[in-house]
Amino acid sequence: MKKFSSKFGVSKKAFTIIELIVVIAIIAILAGIVLNNVTKYNNKGKISAIKGNLATLRVVGLKYFETNGNYTSFCGTNPLPSISAAITKAGGTMTCFNSAVVGGCLGLTNKWVVISTLPDGTSWCVDYLGSAKAWVSGGPNGCDCSSSPMSPV
Numbered sequence: 001m002k003k004f005s006s007k008f009g010v011s012k013k014a015f016t017i018i019e020l021i022v023v024i025a026i027i028a029i030l031a032g033i034v035l036n037n038v039t040k041y042n043n044k045g046k047i048s049a050i051k052g053n054l055a056t057l058r059v060v061g062l063k064y065f066e067t068n069g070n071y072t073s074f075c076g077t078n079p080l081p082s083i084s085a086a087i088t089k090a091g092g093t094m095t096c097f098n099s100a101v102v103g104g105c106l107g108l109t110n111k112w113v114v115i116s117t118l119p120d121g122t123s124w125c126v127d128y129l130g131s132a133k134a135w136v137s138g139g140p141n142g143c144d145c146s147s148s149p150m151s152p153v
Contacts, residue, residue, distance in 0.1 A: 046090040046119045053086050054094075054126045057114055061128055071112045071128060074098050091119035113145060 060079050065071060074080075075096035084094045098112040113127040115135055123135035131145040 043091075043119050046092075049090040050087050050092040050116055050118055051124060051132070053083050053090075054114060054116055054124060054132065057083055058126055058130055058132070061112060065110075065128075070110050071098050074112045087116055093117045 057080075060077070060083070061071070061074060064074050064077055075098050080096060087094045094114060094116045096112065096114045111128050113125060116124050116126075118124055124132065125135040125145040126132045127145045129145070133145045135145070
């Protein structure tokens with residue numbers, strides 16, 4: 001901060017342009033750090049929302065089996081579109097496999113598996129056994145998360 005004199009002999013203190021530029025640069029750097037962290041936590045929130053919806057799907061599967069005695073048409077049941085819409089809204093996708101789906105569970109009627117992509121590019125798997133695991137690649141192998149190539153989380 002420099003002192004400047006006016007034409008009336010009164011001295012005034014003022015910031016130089018360099019000091020103002022340094023302060024603005026510091027504020028910009030701090031704003032960038034905050035924005036980066038907000039984005040990271042926003043994505044973690046979306047991933048948690050998708051996993052929560054998939055956990056709900058496991059309960060829906062148990063109720064479906066209790067009512068119908070099998071999972072033959074599970075992938076076409078009423079709550080699945082709303083769960084799928086919630087997953088899509090959070091930035092993911094959902095695919096359900098069972099015997100009613102072409103290329104599904106090798107003709108087995110008492111099994112189902114759902115694979116969902118997450119906003120961070122990874123995938124998550126839930127199945128009729130109650131398993132919930134990170135999915136590595138490929139489609140269902142035997143129609144459950146445990147017999148498929150994935151890493152447990």
